[in-house]
Amino acid sequence: MDESSVELKNLSKQFGAHPVVRDVSLQIKRGEFFSLLGPSGCGKTTTLRLLAGFDNPSSGEIFINGSLANGAPPYARDVNLVFQSYALFPHMNVYQNVAFGLEMKKLSRSQIQPMLEEVLSLVRLTGLESRFPKQLSGGQQQRVALARALVTHPSVLLLDEPLGALDLKLRKEMQLELKKLQRKLNITFIYVTHDQEEALTMSDRIAVMDHGRVVQVGRPEEIYEQPATRFVADFIGETNFIEGKIVSCDPPWVKVDVQGIQMSALGIPPYEKSREVVIAIRPEKIWLQKEHSSSSENQFTGLIEELVYLGTDTRYLVRLSDELILTVRQQNLDHSAFRKGDRVYLGWPAPCAQVLHPETEA
Amino acid sequence: MEKQRERGQLALLLLPSTLWLGLFFLAPLGIILVISLVQRGGPVAWQLDGSAYVRLLDPLHLKIFLRSLTLAVLTTFVCLLVGYPLAYYIAQRPPRLRHLLHFFVLLPLWANSLVLTYAWMVLLRPEGFFDSLLHALGFAEPISLLYTPTAVVIGLVYWYLPFMVYPLYGSIEKFDFTLIEAAHDLGATRFQAFRKVLLPLTMPGVMAGSLLVFISALGTFVVPALLGGDKTLMWGNLIQQRFLSTPQDWPLGAALSLAMMLFMSVGIWFYFRVNRESA
Known part of the structure; x- marks a missing residue:
């Protein structure tokens, strides 16, 4: 007081x-x-x-x-x-x-x-x-x-x-x-x-x-x-929202199925199986690579649909599947950046993705 | 060529206003000036003579002038006291209600002012509305407001209030009321916020309204003629009487008119000077 x-x-x-x-x-x-x-x-x-x-x-x-x-x-x-x-x-x-x-x-x-x-x-x-x-x-x-x-x-x-x-x-x-x-x-x-x-x-x-x-x-x-x-x-910054269903839960990790693709994210239990949830992931937390990385479990392949050059960084729209497009931001550290139509590997450290409670949505 | 044509067009455009001012302002003014400088008699004898200006300096005229001045100042003051809160109130209402309130303020101007003044006579006379009201409230003494300076001021305030309210409303409506909140926030009470912020910033409205009411009240003759009786003559009545009642004295009437105009011109000049300095 x-x-x-x-x-x-x-x-x-x-x-x-x-x-x-x-x-x-x-x-x-x-x-x-x-x-x-x-x-x-x-x-x-x-x-x-x-x-x-x-x-x-x-x-x-x-x-x-x-x-x-x-x-x-x-x-x-x-x-x-x-x-x-x-x-x-x-x-x-x-x-x-x-x-x-x-x-x-x-x-x-x-x-x-x-x-x-x-x-x-x-x-x-x-x-x-x-x-x-x-x-x-x-x-x-x-x-x-x-x-x-x-x-x-x-x-x-x-x-x-x-x-x-x-x-x-x-x-x-x-x-x-x-x-x-x-x-x-x-x-x-x-x-x-x-x-x-x-x-x-x-x-x-x-x-x-x-x-x-x-x-x-x-x-x-x-x-x-x-x-x-x-x-x-x-409202704060830019976020990818990915809708999916819970497959399994290993606190604090949650495995979510998104149109056949499995992703891990941070979530607070309890979560029951096959419940619908939303995963939030910031564009700058997602990495892009040309080659497969052997060490990462949250790893997917995609196609670069569109890119916007913003000076310090570039914004990519990457298609993972028919209905899933993620926004990715990468700093422009070198000139060997990606081109439109490139096949890429992308992923993120699991703690960066967060499961949101659907009932707390505004 | 081009320039000449432009000049011709300009002259054509200015023609109506020039004619208007010339015919209805400058020409009468000239006539008045001429009349003030000739001899009286029948009603004027066309003989150059400055004696009207000597007669103008009669102590009785000075007394009536001072009375006119006092009543005009008093009218202006009462109009300000009534008009400021009224204008403030209207400016604070939602727009639709504002239109209705404007209508009510303007309403007296739509009726014949002579009839309205007669109505005031009925209200103010002995055993009239106000007398009966006071009597019913237990005042034993009958009072008659009619034919007193008070009646004249009441009548003048009634006539000229809209002239005060509109300029005031104009400035208050433009006023940014966030400034009042800022003043409160910095520790000003309601009165301090009014005196330090609202009043100084609406001063142009106060000045314009006061000037309009003061000038109009100073030159009036209908209200004092009907509500003031013989004892509360004002300058306007004096002018009217010299022209229309016996003893007729047109040159004096003309001189009285010019004296009033000169006085008002000085007042208006002063107003514009003050306004320009504060702008």
Whole structure:
């Protein structure tokens, strides 16, 4: 309890008859970079707004720093929000925008000045104090929004897709910068995004949301390597889904029959025989070879149907049988890559393939 | 060649507005200016004379001018106080309801304003609606609002409220309400968010609405004539009387008109200057 900065207990929110957030329970640790990740309409932004206090939950509880925050107005909460649109005050310059929160706390000018200098140098905006928002670039506006939210030293910073409006290069720079900033200040960040790469890059932990529910919570590598459901595996990165029936089970290994081809995958028992399951395997975990490998048991033959050159790697579509085509990604280490129509051997280490519970599919 | 034709087309396009302004604005203005500079009598004697401007400086005129100014300021202020929450309310409704509310705001403009003002006389007179209501509520003293400055302000607010609501609605509707959330998030109470964020950003609407109401109220004569009686004459009534009632004095009436126009022009010039600086 002492450890958690923010705790949500069975939080639900509906607008009219339409449920937007359903029974969300989360514990976010102090100083953690926590992301809410999901497609648009999954309830991540609404969860953030409930935390900020702009909306009230239909049921459930919100604890901030251990005390119940339900019903407290936004201005009484020790959390600040960085808006997706930045929401900078257009009639105030950078100095006035950033000082706003401090002025609301009734601090004097002499108290404000050093805090302002500190935060502006932190976000590298020194010298732009007298500029107005419309005179700034997108990246600079983003930094002003960040400085404005950070200057009052909130215990939790909420960020609603703050990098969404920036171009790709700037976004990548800002991702690293935000992460560095968060480490330095040791403030809890709750970050809403639909960009899986962004979430994987920055987060200590991620909660994947779908249709108002939290589907999985875990560290980035857990979410990526061991997706709990087909939805998570599909949403985060690229995944091959292979449908088949269980042949035998030797915990933790499961042998699955896919149109006459037998494959091993990692699964959590119990599994009864001939039950229908789905195997998930990432394209980059599959190896491609021209010759048969004697050491691997999960080994198949296929025909290269299509290939797409992507610079650092190439994406192959390999046909194993009439109805089974797998996507394979191979790094372009040499030029002796494969051509369309090549017969190839392919396979994967059994631990990389995972059996998903059909009933947990979203 | 080409340029000449373009110029000809432009002149043709500007012809209607030039004619309109010339015939219905500049020409009457010229006539008024001429009349203000001749002798009075029958109703005017065509003899150059500047004495109308001396008569203009009568202390009674100053008193009426100050009264007009006070009532116009008061009307503007009450319109702002009523109009701002109303415009805010309308701007916050879902679009379909907004249309209906717009209709209600505009409704008084569709009826004959003279008839509506007579209706106000009925409501405000002794033993009228308000008097009876107060009586029923236990106020023993009969009150008559009719023929008081209060009645004039009520009537003027009623007439000119739409002129305040529309410019205000225009600015509030364009306002990004995320900014209010941002202010709350940074610790501002509702009042602070209003004063620091909403009000400054809707100031153009406040200024435009106030100017429209103020100018209109300052030049009005129907409302004070019907609801104000003889004791609450405004500048407009003064002008009307010099032209139409005895003792007739057209040159003075013309001079009074020009004085009012000059005063308003200064006000409008000031408004545009302030607006340009804040833009």
